[in-house]
Amino acid sequence: MPEPNNRELLKDIAAGNAPALRMLYSRISDRVYNTALSYVQNEADAEEITQDVFTKVWRSAGSFKAESQVTTWVYRITVNTSITALKKRERRGLFSALSPREKEVPDFHHPYALMEDWETNRVLFSAIYRLPDRQKTAFVLSYVEELPRQQVAEIMSLSLKAVESLLMRAKKGLRTGLTTNYPYRGKANAK
Amino acid sequence: MRNDMKTDGHFEMDDALKQLRKLPRAAPPPGLLRRIEASIGKTEAKVIPMKQWRMIAAAACLLVALNVTALTSYLNTASQQMAQYSTSNNSLISDFQLYE
Numbered sequence: 001m002p003e004p005n006n007r008e009l010l011k012d013i014a015a016g017n018a019p020a021l022r023m024l025y026s027r028i029s030d031r032v033y034n035t036a037l038s039y040v041q042n043e044a045d046a047e048e049i050t051q052d053v054f055t056k057v058w059r060s061a062g063s064f065k066a067e068s069q070v071t072t073w074v075y076r077i078t079v080n081t082s083i084t085a086l087k088k089r090e091r092r093g094l095f096s097a098l099s100p101r102e103k104e105v106p107d108f109h110h111p112y113a114l115m116e117d118w119e120t121n122r123v124l125f126s127a128i129y130r131l132p133d134r135q136k137t138a139f140v141l142s143y144v145e146e147l148p149r150q151q152v153a154e155i156m157s158l159s160l161k162a163v164e165s166l167l168m169r170a171k172k173g174l175r176t177g178l179t180t181n182y183p184y185r186g187k188a189n190a191k
Numbered sequence: 192m193r194n195d196m197k198t199d200g201h202f203e204m205d206d207a208l209k210q211l212r213k214l215p216r217a218a219p220p221p222g223l224l225r226r227i228e229a230s231i232g233k234t235e236a237k238v239i240p241m242k243q244w245r246m247i248a249a250a251a252c253l254l255v256a257l258n259v260t261a262l263t264s265y266l267n268t269a270s271q272q273m274a275q276y277s278t279s280n281n282s283l284i285s286d287f288q289l290y291e
Contacts, residue, residue, distance in 0.1 A: 018228065025224050033219040050219050054227045112215045121214070124207050143211050175204050 006070035014061035021058055028071060029054070031145065032078045038140045039082035040089070041108035041129055052081050068154055075147075075155045079137050086133075105129050127177030135170035138163050 004012070004020075006027070012020035029050060036049035056077050064073055105126045113121040128136060128144075134156070141152045142163075153163045 022224065030216045030218045034216040037217050047219060047223055050223060051227050051230060055230055058231050110214055111217050117210060117213070120210055124210055143208055171204055174207065178207060
């Protein structure tokens with residue numbers, strides 16, 4: 001018997017079928033968790049977001065429109081939930097009212113980063129964290145999740161051109177962030 | 192020459208993207224699915240809380256009873272007033288029938 005595709009699973013989930021949710025989870029939970037982790041850069045928060053996302057999938061599977069892919073829909077929920085979580089965190093920050101432009105960047109180490117790449121990854125992720133929301137979304141989906149640009153455009157409900165423009169700005173912002181926060185990297189590599 | 196290129200922004204960016212490509216997708220911890228299923232169960236239980244239903248029903252009954260009482264007392268008062276009005280009117284009419 002062939003395995004059901006994601007759409008069929010979502011139909012079953014809408015009918016209250018718990019094993020279907022389990023199967024969908026086994027297929028896409030790492031995408032959801034990894035995207036959330038790239039956003040919030042904290043494992044506990046990423047777990048909470050993943051939990052929220054799958055609860056939302058369970059509750060609103062019936063409202064899924066078959067116009068897009070299931071993964072596109074789930075990515076959209078993940079991005080929105082992550083942005084909401086970040087905003088909550090910013091509001092919680094003690095000095096957020098005093099210095100709204102300064103984001104408190106978490107000291108994040110990707111769980112699967114090699115020891116020798118720890119520092120590079122830390123600086124890289126903190127530069128990603130500082131990006132504005134839309135640039136961050138375009139960058140994370142394109143370069144961390146490695147999704148095709150067309151799917152990124154669908155997730156963000158933007159045109160392909162707008163996504164390309166956001167990516168250009170994100171790269172520029174990252175370049176500036178990397179050179180200002182990590183000025184000795186080139187010299188260290190050259191030794 | 193090479194050192195200059197390494198501090199150049201372009202090189203940094205390419206290097207950064209390579210770093211990202213090297214990273215495998217992080218997977219959620221093994222117990223998370225169980226937690227999600229438990230939270231879904233809790234949410235569903237929240238949807239039909241019997242106690243709340245009973246309280247809603249009691250509040251609705253009370254509201255209906257209050258309305259009925261108010262309406263009855265209003266009708267009673269209105270009919271009494273009407274009776275009073277008509278008797279006083281009759282006496283007025285009978286007392287001041289000047290042209291009969």
